[in-house]
Amino acid sequence: MINYAMFGANNVGASGAFFEAVLAPLGYKKCHDGDSIGFAVEGDFANPGTVWVGPAFNREAATPSNGTMIGFSAPSRQSVRDMHAAALANGGSCAGPPGLRENYGPNMYLAYVRDPVGNKFSAICMAAE
Secondary structure (H helix, E strand, C coil): CCCCEEECCCCCHHHHHHHHHHHHHCCCEEECCCCCCEECCCCCCCCCCCEEEECCCCCHHHHCCCCCEEECCCCCHHHHHHHHHHHHCCCEEEEEEEEEEECCCCCCCCEEEECCCCCCCEECCCCCC
């Protein structure tokens, strides 16, 4: 089980606003606001999978790493579509539109996006429609 994920940000406020909008359809709420911004399921640190947005630890420019991607569980196919729409509305870009990916499994419904820095992530629903 993943305890947390960290996305590097060159503008923590802008990236925090992006992730606040994008993670809301997946049940995440802001749980910390400071040098880094944290988001947790229902805003509770006790839940696994906390997401952090902040500057790179070495204080150099944050850049996306090639081949790194985080997949968030989504409660419904609609929440996948909502996450994708929120990403596009808040400065992100489409890296794969919402839809079935039957080559991964019969009910694999997901969307891929990139945040304004270029970090790639997805939302995945495994439930049948």
